[in-house]
Amino acid sequence: MLSFKRFFYIFFLTVLGSASACSDNNFDTGGHQQTTAGEPELKQAESKTMNTIGSRRRRLPPELEPITVNGVVYKELRQGNKLGYEQKSGFLVALDQKTGEMLWHVIVYPIHYVEGKETDVQEVFFTRLELLPGKQEILIENELEKRFIVNLPDRSVTEK
Helix, strand or coil: CCCHHHHHHHHHHHHHHHHHHHHHCCECCCCCECCCCCCCHHHHHHHHCCCECCCCCCECCCCCCCEEECCEEEEEECCHHHHCCCCCCCEEEEEECCCCCEEEEEECCCCCCCCCCCCCCCCCCEEEEEECCCCCEEEEEECCCCEEEEECCCCCEEEC
């Protein structure tokens, strides 16, 4: 039989862990995920994953500064699944600078998932986003240290 002191200690740790999990997942007391009124779904989903993703076994790299050229903002999209893709990462998106509306997107590199392993720990994110001289191409480097060039006028991608 457990001593009262040990029982209290286990109970306290369980309650503390439950409270932490609820607050980290942004749930209200009714068990519903909280949302901000008027915030677009894509932007909302993206902001919830900026620090950690999935099971918290992996930290995301810092969000890179977007690049703006001729009224178009280019940035990494970390929620490709919201566009109907299986993978979440590996996307460059072009947004209208004034409206924030998505103009186009391109898969910079595919993610090949290993079956039986959590997909969130297999995502590969950008670590570098740089406009090259001539302002027609963007250099992207990912966590696997692979480099890609995205040609902005024709949206083609080549591995460097």
